[in-house]
Amino acid sequence: MTTSTIPIKISTKAIAQEFLDKYDTFLFDCDGVLWLGSHLLPSVKETLNLLEESGKKVMFVTNNSTKSRAAYTKKFASFGIKATQEQIFTSGYAAAVYVRDFLQLTPGKDKVWVFGETGISEELKLMGIDSLGGADPRLLESFDPETSPFLKDGLDPAVTCVIAGLDTKISYHKLAMTLKYLQQDGVKFVGTNVDSTFPQKGHILPGAGSMVESIAFAAGKKPVYCGKPNQNMLNSIASVMDLDRSRTCMVGDRLNTDMRFGTEGNLGGTLLVLTGIETEERALQKSDEYPTPKYYAEKLGDVYELTH
Numbered sequence: 001m002t003t004s005t006i007p008i009k010i011s012t013k014a015i016a017q018e019f020l021d022k023y024d025t026f027l028f029d030c031d032g033v034l035w036l037g038s039h040l041l042p043s044v045k046e047t048l049n050l051l052e053e054s055g056k057k058v059m060f061v062t063n064n065s066t067k068s069r070a071a072y073t074k075k076f077a078s079f080g081i082k083a084t085q086e087q088i089f090t091s092g093y094a095a096a097v098y099v100r101d102f103l104q105l106t107p108g109k110d111k112v113w114v115f116g117e118t119g120i121s122e123e124l125k126l127m128g129i130d131s132l133g134g135a136d137p138r139l140l141e142s143f144d145p146e147t148s149p150f151l152k153d154g155l156d157p158a159v160t161c162v163i164a165g166l167d168t169k170i171s172y173h174k175l176a177m178t179l180k181y182l183q184q185d186g187v188k189f190v191g192t193n194v195d196s197t198f199p200q201k202g203h204i205l206p207g208a209g210s211m212v213e214s215i216a217f218a219a220g221k222k223p224v225y226c227g228k229p230n231q232n233m234l235n236s237i238a239s240v241m242d243l244d245r246s247r248t249c250m251v252g253d254r255l256n257t258d259m260r261f262g263t264e265g266n267l268g269g270t271l272l273v274l275t276g277i278e279t280e281e282r283a284l285q286k287s288d289e290y291p292t293p294k295y296y297a298e299k300l301g302d303v304y305e306l307t308h
């Protein structure tokens, strides 16, 4: 899939101002755009303040399922950035919405086995859906099928779905139990996001996709992914806010998730920043796997720095 236009680099005041004037709503990816782990990227806070002062609407759309939306408001606050839970969409929340609304799990009856962190289980809990596994510390113990606390009374028959996402405390016990549940007839398989890698300051580390696809390979089953570029996420956002797609821009650091999400969502534009996964060379090359961005920039903060 390609777009005919050559990406425009935001490298002058005039281009930066043209970019700002073109859109009323900005959807921001988080990892690799706003921050790298605990490291806030340059002039991000100033850029977000500029957008707020200009009356622009801002949403945060992250494929990172490790934290709940509520936990993310605390991460934003730690950087001195105001963000309400309603402005934040995570792939963990998107997966919970999917199992509630599409798979129609019955709260109080159906349960979910989670491979991943609290960002998934906390969102399920808010919907009244119980989950097993996840950050349960007993899963960090070495796995023995004879003694595992998750097997001694047999598998929980109430589990009708597995949700898998990024787990920075991965263990064989977690992999084994997730596979056991996926081997049960009728258990659905949901992935939070397909990102193969995860940007940290000075490192590109294994992402959710590398773990979910490992489980999929073992189970011989393909998950339904709920994060970007899945359009259910954008449709959820559009349903809760008055979104004029033609005046909306998706800002991200990954071509095959963020830029696809924006282009396939028929948004007015996309901005690829080079502080995460991608390079200028890849931003400019045409590919069948992902669209070229409308704009690109060395970093998001250039939008502020070039106009001030």
Ligand SMILES: C[C@H](OP(=O)(O)O)C(=O)O
Binding pocket: 029, 030, 031, 032, 061, 062, 063, 064, 065, 166, 193, 195, 197, 198, 199, 207, 208
């Ligand atoms: C990298 C991705 O997060 P995002 O860039 O979508 O915030 C992820 O955590 O897998």
Ligand SMILES: [Mg+2]
Binding pocket: 029, 030, 031, 032, 033, 252, 253, 254, 276
């Ligand atoms: Mg990112």
